[in-house]
Amino acid sequence: MKCTVNGQPQEIDDVWEGESLLYALRERMGLPGSKNACEQGECGSCTVYLDGTPVCACLVAAGQAADRDVVTVEGLGGEEELHPVQQAFLDAGAVQCGFCTPGLLVATHDLLEREPQPSDPEIREALAGNLCRCTGYEKILDAVRQAATTTAQAKAGQE
């Protein structure tokens, strides 16, 4: 199966096309960032971009991702530097056990791309598909607000 993952062309053998994209990412491509929790689209821990749209990787058949463009949490930041959304989650203490974090990072990244200054209801709606069982939601909301602020400041600095 061929697809692009985090900007790199990938060609993987022995993929069973009915297995989930999540399984293919974690077990065949060595990208364990996207987490496998519920395998039924309930928890959002496996959220990745598929052709630019956030989806649950567990609900995408690997064969459906062929020739498509996938971006995982590993593709958000650079080798040297965290993405501002990742940094905000660290700074705000929004990471407790960390299992939900990759999905929340992708969902937050997408929200801020669409809506750089989201209201609280918009944040809650955008993250409604991502469960945190440590129930650290307040810190997570803080992190999203912080990420919005730092991104806006960085943009203002560039201009």
Place this chain on the structure above:
Amino acid sequence: MEFLRPATWDDALAAKAEHPGALPISGGTDVMVEINFDATRPDYLLDLTRIDELTDWSPDGERLRIGAGVTYTRLIAELADQLPGLAMASRTVGSPQIRNRGTVAGNLGSASPAGDAHPPLLADDAVVEAHSTRGVRHIPITEFYTGVKRNALEPDELIAAVLVPPADGPQQFSKIGTRNAMVISVTAFGLALHPSTNTVGAAFGSAAPTPRRATDAEAFLAAELTESGRWDTRAELDPAVVSRFGALVAEAASPIDDVRGTADYRTHALSVMARRTLVWAWTDYRRNRVRTCA
């Protein structure tokens, strides 16, 4: 299990004709869960996400033709004005990630009594457009649901589109669940007032083996509104009529006790949702916020 990846609709229909047991997959909301949990191992999985023509919607005579690949996210963004009831129901489907891939056609294919799109489709007299290599079949939505997770599709047919008339009056949708997102309905109710024909559409999910219309409630309310002249006067509703409507909706249900709720609770909840949505819709109507098809 073999993965079939047709590039065109004709190829998809040919594949379905050759392998009638092939399981179509688009957003994967239901299909991938079954596969992930080993609940199903179809011989063939038929991926419909490469077929561009399925992702369009357009006016088609007096109806809107929504291609089988149109996601809930797009339906909400692009069709909320013309199909407010279906858009409201779509907003309650799963989560943003699920709505980004899930489709109304997928709801129809699964035909779960809990599918959120079913009540508004029933209330708005939708038609399912099924294709096969033998031709095209238009299935009225009232004839589409044949049992728990069973529908009227022939083994060689695929859903090409669903045809829905644009709203000619207020529409409402209400759903009960344990939280506001990521929830299968305990029960759900859809209402459509049709002032252009002086009729009412009322339907529910998760309270019978199939999604179902409350035909006695529809007929009762339509007759009341016509006989009292309220379609024209838009006068306030008689509370007794609202109550009776709720009771008739509840009477149409034949729910079961299960993990999500008891039959008694579902019946009661339906009567409450029917009353509430009627009051909301009638308030819209009185304010003259009638959405007409442009």
